[in-house]
Structure formats: structure tokens, C-alpha cells
Amino acid sequence: MYEKVLTKDINMPESRKLAYYEKVGGYRSWKKALKEMDPDAVIELVKASKLRGRGGAGFPTGVKWGFVPKSTDKPHYMLVNADESEPGTFKDRLLMAGMPHSTIEGAAIGSYAIRANTCYIYIRGEFVREARILEEAIAEAYAKGYLGKNIFGSGYDLDMYVHRGAGAYICGEETGLIESLEGKRGWPRTKPPFPAIEGVFRCPTIVNNVETLACVPYILERGAEWFAGIGPESGPGPKLYCLSGHVEKPGVYEDAMGLPLRKLIYEYGGGILNGKKLKAVIPGGSSVPVLTADEIDVDMDFDSLAKIGSMLGSAGCIVMDEDTDMVNTLLNIAHFYRHESCGQCTPCREGTTWAEKVLHKIKSGHGTMKDVDLLYEISGNIGTRTICPLGDAAAMPIESFVRKFRHEFEAYVTKEVEVA
């Protein structure tokens, strides 16, 4: 039986207060890091835990921290990516609102590990409440001496700031986030140089997801072996799953990495809403390839989902019942990515719009079979051809919807579906 870690106390009335967080063991890891460990030891421990980034890409966190150059005159920066905007994803929001100190503690440990004296929490503009909660929590941490100058007499200084975005999905992409933090348009940068070498203000920078950092205090407290023992070997640890769509009990559920998707939907989610049949599931946020009802016997972890051609992404699981119109659903998704494309790269800027227009045409009953092929082709010309993964994010749903539910698109063409 899995015992909750990240969200164990999250529903307690005072869970967001520092006093409560300390009572349940909070900031012990931070003290331990500062008093007993040198930064490299922290990095080695996180490497040993096999923690992989929870933002979507699943890059090993300790390895990423290790990329920061050891000898440089420039200041280092830790950025917390709290720009959670992927449709179907709402786990970071819960963490920040429910127990902000775990994120702050994780970010502090991460800052120490990469030798940063400044940490920015870049939070999605719409998260007004969460931003306020974080600010209050940071103020508490300063007051208690967990942040600021010469923390616990260690000689280590750390300042932490909350920076609110202006509501662009693209600013959740790490280099887009960096540009935005610098006060510029959120146009992702071409890599290399990677942020660990040249990030915000052209200084070494690490960008980590909220959930990733929230795991870190527990790794220090309970050890890398404990963490590596939870779930699959290749990407272990506690995981928050966001369940939404046509289920009886949507919400955020914590379990070990590698939770069977069927269990998530039918046990945690209580099955399909109103006893209907399942048609499709998007397992990792709207950008990942869709799964059909036949494909849900898969474990929710990085490798298992990759093996069947989808992705864990942000673990934003969107469930669709038998009545769902897949053309309409895709139109909704395509609209989102068209709206959020930053406009920098040609394929994404032009392709997302074109795809949406073609979809609109099909949905309004004016489409032809050629349009269905065209849609598929456009997605192929966007994916892998852009600076940042937004191009892939826009292309993957189109590609998978058309491939797996082609008959529904054709039904609109042949007028089998009554056009509203």
C-alpha cells in the first residue's frame, strides 16, 4: 500500500502555515543540507534518488544540477517553474496552495546545491491566490531565518522571490520563462547554450518544476534508496496524477510512479461519469498523443507510456467517454495551441492556425477527405521542426487524433454526423 508523501497533510486546515509544516518535519532537510552536506553531496544524493523532472520532459534532476559549471564568476540562479498551464494539469497549483513550504524548502535545497543565492518562483499570472500564499510563506520563512543572509550561521545567503507571469502558456517552456523573467517577450531561445550554462541574465540557471522540487526535502530526509524504491526503477518516486474529464471523481491523486492508468480511472476516479463507456484518454496533458480505450492497460510512468507512443508529460489525465466528439475535442485543443503559439517559429505560428482552420472546415461539414490528409500532413510539418516543444505539443494531438479516430473525421466529411 502506497503511503502518501507530497499530499499527506495537504488537506489539513493549517497545512500552508510554517508552524504546521515544521510540526510534520518541515525544514529539517534544509537544516541538514546546510549543516551536514556540501552542495555536491546534495547533487549526488538527488542523482542517486533517480528523481526525474515532473514538468513533462522527465530529465534526471540531479544530472541537470550537475551541469552547472563549478568554476564561474557569474552568479547562479534557481528558477521554480510554477507556470502550470498545460490543459488537464493542476498538481503544482495544489502543492503551492496546500503546502507551499515543501516547494520553498525544495527550492532552497536546490539553490544550495547549484550554488545559487537567488531563487525566483515564476508563477502563472492567473494563480493569484497561490502567488499570495507563496509570498506569505516566503515571508514566514524569512522571519524564521530559513531564507535571507547567513542561514543558520552557515554563511550561505539565499533570497527568494515570487514573479508573476502575464498569462502565456509559452512562458512555461524553460527558456521562454527565462526571457519573460528578464522582462522580454516569452520567446523561447535556441539551444545550446542550455540554461545551466547560460540562462537568466546570461548566468548559469536551473529551471525546475514545483512538484520536482517538492520531492527534494523528502529525499534528503528519507534517503535516496527510499525514493528510488518507489515505483519503476527508471523513474521512481511519489507522483501526483491529475484526473479530469468524464470520471465520477476528478481530482489530484497521489500514488507511486507507475500507477496503472486503469486503476487511476476506475479506482481513484470512480469510473466513467454516469456509467458510460470509455472512448479515449489523454494521459499527460493535452499535448501528448491520445490513447484509445484499448490502450489503457499501461503504467503511468515515463518509459511505459513512451513505449506505446504517448508520454507521461505532466500526468494530466483527461478522460473522454463514448459520447465525446473527437473532432470537436481536437478543435478545442488545436485552438489552444494556436492561441498560445508565441509566433517565433514559422511552422508553429502558421501551422497551428492552418490546422485549426482546416479542422473548423471539417467540423462545419465543408471538409473533404483531402482535408483530413492535409491535417495529418500539417501536423507532421510542425512537429520536431521548431525551437521549443510547443510545436510538438501542437502536432502530437493532431497526429494521434487523426490516426486513431480517422473514422470520426471522415464521418464529418461524408455527412454521417449531423452538422450543428
Next chain:
Amino acid sequence: MALIKIDGQELEVKNGTTILDAAKEVNKEIPHYCYHPGMSIVASCRMCMVKVEGMPKLTTACSTRIGEMPPQRKVDGKYDMVVTTNSDEVKQAQESVLEFLLLNHPVDCPECDQAGECFLQDYSFKYGKDRSRFEFEKRVPPRKDMGPNMLLIGTRCILCSRCVRFTQEISGTDEIMVKQRGYHAEIDLFPGQSLDNKLSMNTADVCPVGALVTKDFLFKPRNWRYEKTRSICPGCSVGCNVQIEHMQEDNKMYRFKPLENQEVNQWWMCDDGRLLYHVYGKLNRLEYPQVRKNDQLQRGHWRLSMKAVANRLKEFDPSQVAFVGSGYASNEENYLLQKIAREGVKTKHVAIDDKYPREKDIAYKKFTIKGEKLPNYQGAQDMLQSSATFSDILKKIDKGEIKALYYLGGGPQFTLSEADIDILKKLDFLVVQDIQKTPLSEIADVVLAGASAYEKDGTFTNYQQRVQRIRQAVLPPMAAKTDLEIFQELLDLFDLPKALRAQLVFKEIAEKVKGYQGMDYRGLGDLGMAKG
């Protein structure tokens, strides 16, 4: 050094070279829009995608740098990178990017000034599809008046962001930006701003399509109809390398564009220089020689006018004759002027014209417009080999020590004061060789109609001591002659050997003038040479 292979062709390149630059070395053009060698690399147009062995996706040639690989990562045991630029996969990617770019493009080539030198047009022919599959209404961003010299035709824009980067990185003036997001993104001015810096017209050069256009060139004849002459801008002492676009049929200039010279102007030039030909065009030009008869300047015959000059100059004691050279005139002209003075007339009074205001340098982030507006002040000083100035000569004229003056002009400005003119009226004999009618030419005894910098061959020496060739684009007006031609007559009349072409004069300069030794006129090439 790294050993690479591009489409089967082996070559060695320096570490850090981009694939795009490496391909250039083997004469392979990789199509691109957003990349400009003078600005930061954003890799956003996605046109330059190529296949690199070992990389899962196609990669952008402009931003991917080549470096030496450790032995175990070398391809075939020896290559640091193996690049394919012409596979079906690469071609398909290029074709798809072009298709995306053309979705909303108005394809208004028939009325677009860029047609003929448009990368969208060229690449569409080379790599594109012959029809559009886009059947929806096109996006129509508005036309915008960007500033005194610039116009934005938004429909043609492909959002390569070159213009924005230019104002950020080269001029440093930050007037323009990309506004809105995604499909609605467009180039615009920041509120309250105008694209009015003195480098603004470079944004039209960097624009790979016809979106940013200069008002000066708007709706002028098609760019392929012009003759193109490489020369030097005579606007200041920087000596920007320029391409003069002109027509033989009407002997007119239509457009100036900067040419790359890393030692001088990189890829840029200022708007003042670019539009200077209008200033010259509006001058009240001298079109034929004039000789004063019965206190009236009358149109003369060239040979007779020159004879009048020589004969009169010979009447004076050489110590009473002075020659004033010009920073607007070429090295060759100034050289011949002092030669006639020293070897013909045998006077020591050779001076340089210093009677013009010096402005302050205008320094932009990566380009400086010099306040020294004379294009060849440095060269004139070198050639005249004299520390005397026109001001010194004026004092001597005022004292009655100098009675005859040969004045060489050539610039578009006239800056002598009335007091100066009053002094010059004391002369017994005044020759003015210039391009425009001025209060000075009005009081001259002989007026010789010369040529502007656009109308002759020769060399200029810029403020960095770099000797560069100017080339004749258009002919001097009417019966005016190039100054070199005018001097031929004088050389002859003073029994000095003729030097008919700038090349021959330069040969003599290379033998006799300090700093120019060993230089060769042809050897100066397109980019010029630094003085020794």
C-alpha cells in the same frame, strides 16, 4: 580544426563554425531568412534545416556549431560531423516551411519593390511548391508609416525579426518590436516611437522580403534594370562601401545600398549617406567652363579656358600663387594639383581647405557616423604634403602677399563666410574648380566645372587610413569634366607629362607619397588597403 562532410564533400573548418558558414565554403547555399551574419542567431524561420548524422531531428544550420569530437563519437572514425543538405527529408522540410511562409503572403510581387532581390521569391522558385493549399482568408496586418524614411507593408512580413534585432543590436535604438502573439504577431513601433534613427534604412536591407521598404525606393523602376557600381559613399570620412544603382539611359542614380566590408562599415551605412545623392542632385551644378570677360562670367571653351588659366598663372611671381586642395577631391586629384603647383607653377603655397564646420560623431551601438564630413580629408592631407591651410592662405591674401589662387572644391556644401569672400575679392586672379555655383564661383576669373564623387574614378583614404577605390557611376553634367581630365590640360600647358587615368596617377603616388609606397591601384580590390 574539425573535419566534416557536407553532402559527401570533405572539408576542414575551425571549431565553432556554423554549418551554414561551413557550407558556404564549399559553395553550398543553405536557404535562410532570420540568420544575418551581423546579428544574433535566433533560428526561428526554420528554413535552414539540415540533417546531421546522429541527431534524431533535423537541425538548423545557422545555429548548429561544428566542434571537434572525441574519437569514439566521430562518424566513420574520422568525421566530426556529417551533414546532408539535399536529402528528400531536408527538401521536404524546406518546402513545408516555404509553404507555411506563403500561406498568408499576398504574392504581390508585381508591385513589390523587393521583387528580383527577394529571398521569398528566390527560394520559392528553388524550393517551393507552385500552388497554395491554403483556402482561407489571408491575414492582413496593416501598412505602417514607420518613420521619415521607412514604410512597413505588413502583409509581406515573415516575422524573421531581423529588423527588430537590428534596432536592438546595431543601432541600439529599440524603436520597433514584435507586437501581439502567434498568428497575430506583427512588427510595430513601440508606442510614441518613430523609426527615425540615422541607420533606419538598413532595416530595409536586412528585411529578406519586401515588408520594410524605404520611401526613397518605393515604386521606383525594377531593381534588375539598374547598372550597379561598387564605390565609396562620399558622405563622411568613414568611407562606407556602397553599391550605386543607376541607369545609363538617363544618367541618374536611383538607390544606394551598403556593401559588406568588415574593416569599414560591416554591412551598414547611414541614411544621410544613402540619401546624399539627392543633395548632390539638387545642387546648382556648374555645367561648363566660364571665363570672365568685361567683368562678366561667360561660357568658355575648355582648351581656351585652360590656356587662360595657365597663361595668367605664369604672369605672377610663383611666390604670389597659391593652390588649395580639397577633402572632397580624390587622392589623385589632390596629387596632381600639388604637382602642378610645385613642378609647374613652382610655388610652395599648397594648402588644404579647412573652411568647413566639423560636426560631432554620432555613435550608435555598433556603428559610428563620423562628424568629419569630408570623405577624403585624410587623403588630401597626405597628397598635398603641406601643413598650410586655406585659413593661412586667406591671411596672406589679406596682406597682399598672394595675388593668384587656384581653388579646388567638389563638395555639396558652401561654407565660406562673407568676410572670406571679401578677402578673396582682393585677388588679382582666382580660379575655382568646383561642382556647383557658389558665391565663390561668382567672383572667380575662371570657373572650371568638375565632377562629384559619384562621377569619377580614383581613391579616397578614410579616417582609419584605409585607401579605397571610388568608381564612376554617372557622367558629369553637360560639358563638365572629371577633375582629372581638367588637370590633364594643365599638366600639358605646364609641360608636365600627362597621367590620363586615375590608375596612372596612383602609380606615381605609390612611388612618391609616404604611406602609399608599394600600393597597387588594382591591388586595392573591392575592400581597399590600409596605408603602410
